[in-house]
Amino acid sequence: MESAVLESPATRTASATERYAKCIETSKRIRWDIDRDVIRGREFDFARKFMPDGLSKVRDLPFLRPQQARFYSHVQGRTYANMFALVERFIGAKTIELSKSHALGDQVALEALIRFADEELKHQRLFRKLEGMVAKGMPDGYAFVPEPNAVADAVLSKCNWAVLGLTLDIEIFSQAHYRASIEPDTNLSELWKDVFLFHWKEESQHAIMDEIEWRAEDARVDARQRDQGVTDLIALVGAVDGIVQAQAASDARYFIASAGPTYSAVEQALIEQTFLRAYRWQYIVSGAQEPRFAEVLKALTTPVQMERIGAALTPIVSATA
Ligand SMILES: [Fe+2]
Numbered sequence: 001m002e003s004a005v006l007e008s009p010a011t012r013t014a015s016a017t018e019r020y021a022k023c024i025e026t027s028k029r030i031r032w033d034i035d036r037d038v039i040r041g042r043e044f045d046f047a048r049k050f051m052p053d054g055l056s057k058v059r060d061l062p063f064l065r066p067q068q069a070r071f072y073s074h075v076q077g078r079t080y081a082n083m084f085a086l087v088e089r090f091i092g093a094k095t096i097e098l099s100k101s102h103a104l105g106d107q108v109a110l111e112a113l114i115r116f117a118d119e120e121l122k123h124q125r126l127f128r129k130l131e132g133m134v135a136k137g138m139p140d141g142y143a144f145v146p147e148p149n150a151v152a153d154a155v156l157s158k159c160n161w162a163v164l165g166l167t168l169d170i171e172i173f174s175q176a177h178y179r180a181s182i183e184p185d186t187n188l189s190e191l192w193k194d195v196f197l198f199h200w201k202e203e204s205q206h207a208i209m210d211e212i213e214w215r216a217e218d219a220r221v222d223a224r225q226r227d228q229g230v231t232d233l234i235a236l237v238g239a240v241d242g243i244v245q246a247q248a249a250s251d252a253r254y255f256i257a258s259a260g261p262t263y264s265a266v267e268q269a270l271i272e273q274t275f276l277r278a279y280r281w282q283y284i285v286s287g288a289q290e291p292r293f294a295e296v297l298k299a300l301t302t303p304v305q306m307e308r309i310g311a312a313l314t315p316i317v318s319a320t321a
């Protein structure tokens, strides 16, 4: 709310239009093609890692030999690409829905949101392609558990306010992961790193638009609807945690079965726990703690609502500590 509340509706519209125009300009300038710009005829280098140590928590498994640690990063990197393809299904569908509200209004916003949806379709295509490429270099038995359309149906059944909050969180953490962990790690597969460099470039505009749309939705709803939004956002975080738990269990089973040596019961339990802690960090906690997301959330909620959200997050945050 903050400054937007002090502006007249006309001023607010003008500044949102300018920000949408800037997103279009940047989107046109950096637009990339999957094969020509990202893949460039390359394959994944399995002699190098995919998921950086800063996100994978591999340092919590000191008994892994270098080859096993690399395989651990491949499993997590494969899931990371699949998770983006998953969330982009509902983000794309929601963006198309939002664009309709501008169809006979702000044509700049409409164009920006259509580009946004188009980019998410391209990203899904990229991640599907990567799954096929990565599968060729890894042992059989990997499974990606959640089904994108079932997840999208469940997410989109929640109110706009909550879906926009979750979406902003995801678009912000995708950038934070790149800047803080993927970019600085010099031991990653060049192709894997490039995928997330190019992805990050387009996600930057998405996060700006999510924030505009979330604030606009917040200005439309009344106090009761906003409170329902908080309830729905908490439910969505719980749903993400359910997905993360199922995928972590599946990936740990696959890793233990395929990584090489036989692990003791204690080591197996540690591997299972570390997959879960890493995924909770990657998909929930790192985003919730990003200052840019936290600031918007705080601006749109009351202290009591922030407490409710904090209480829901506490068990997940403490499990990643
Ligand atoms: Fe994306």
Ligand SMILES: [Fe+2]
Pocket: 091, 120, 171, 202, 203, 206
């Ligand atoms: Fe995005």
